[in-house]
Amino acid sequence: MGRKPRVEYAGALYHVIQRGNNREYIFDKDEDKTFLLKDIKDRKVGTGFKLYGYVIMDNHYHLVLQVEDEPLSKLMHLINSSYGRYYNREHNRTGHVYDGRYKVIPIQNERYLMAVLRYVHRNPVRAGICSQVNKYSWSSDEYYRNNRGNFIDIDLLLGMLSNDREKAIKQYISFMEQEDTIDYEQMDVIGDRSFMITINPPKKEPVKKSLDEILVDTGVCPADFTLIKNGSRKRNLVPYKVAYAEEAVKQKYTFKSIGENINVSATAISKLLNGVE
Structure with a gap:
């Protein structure tokens, strides 16, 4: 039986995970990670999706994003195809670079969005690569800590913490130091099922006229x-x-x-x- 298509809609929030084929290292050089990041930046300018977070590990990457008019499936196809061509060219190889289709988990509320961002940023800590979130160079953590919103859309999540930006950043840093609350095993099971996303578009509150x-x-x-x-x-x-x-x-x-x-x-x-x- 073929895979069920993923149902998508404009404005949806997603946590995307893409692993290397057979979990091999496909981002083991800084140049590889730099290429992927630059390509994502270029796509962001061209399609207007919002990027709330990322981490690039040696054998996989995570994105936390919100799509607009460009469907997630098309966006991911462009990103993955571009990197696949680059990687095969640079390493003089052919064949699949990624381990099948990317995993995607819908983010259905703001509380879960914050938890997902912490899960993503703490990935290197859980892997034993570093002892603290801010010690890893290839994640979006630095954008939040340094109040840099030119590439990562930091305003939504920091705004959830406080209207005072200085206080929001302090709360963000404290939140990143706490243990994760996401069920990682369940997350992998959902992704492996190539599940269908069936979230309904959020209802817009009617504008109250004067x-x-x-x-x-x-x-x-x-x-x-x-x-x-x-x-x-x-x-x-x-x-x-x-x-x-x-x-x-x-x-x-x-x-x-x-x-x-x-x-x-x-x-x-x-x-x-x-x-x-």
Whole structure:
């Protein structure tokens, strides 16, 4: 049976893992890691995806990203094909560079996003390459610690920690020193299944219009708009007032605020909605 396609949508957040064929070292030289990073930077400029984190190990890499119009599958194909050609050329070899299709785990909330970033940045620590996250050169950790947002989109995650950037960075550093909470074994199982992502696009909260905008949307003319705002009780204005009040209630405004905006009481709004003049 063939692999099920991954369902993707614009704005989705993903944790991507790509390993070398047979887990062989395919990024064992600094030049190799530099090539991959440069290619990712170039793709980012060309396609506009957001990159929240990465780490490049000797035999695999991790990306934490958010796609826009360019599907993840196309983006990963471009990145992996480019590096595959480079690696085979530089090492005078042919054949597969990667161990099958990349693994991808959907990130469904902000709390998990922070945990994934820590998992990614602590990869070298878990592997015994270094004792601290900031001792490894080939990850996005330095961008967060040094408040550098030119390549890595640091604002979202640091903003989750604090609106004060200095405090946010301190909290980030403290968070990176804590042990991971992600179930790594389950993560590998999900990836090996070549699973189908079936997340629904996040629902956008409707924009709440101002009360004046709601009143204008009733179709009232400028002169009558002014009369209504001044509390006029002319009979011909009633349909506009009713339409205004009904829509304002739908948008969760209180009777008091609806009335104050047109210079009448909350009780008057209640009567208006109940057909009492």
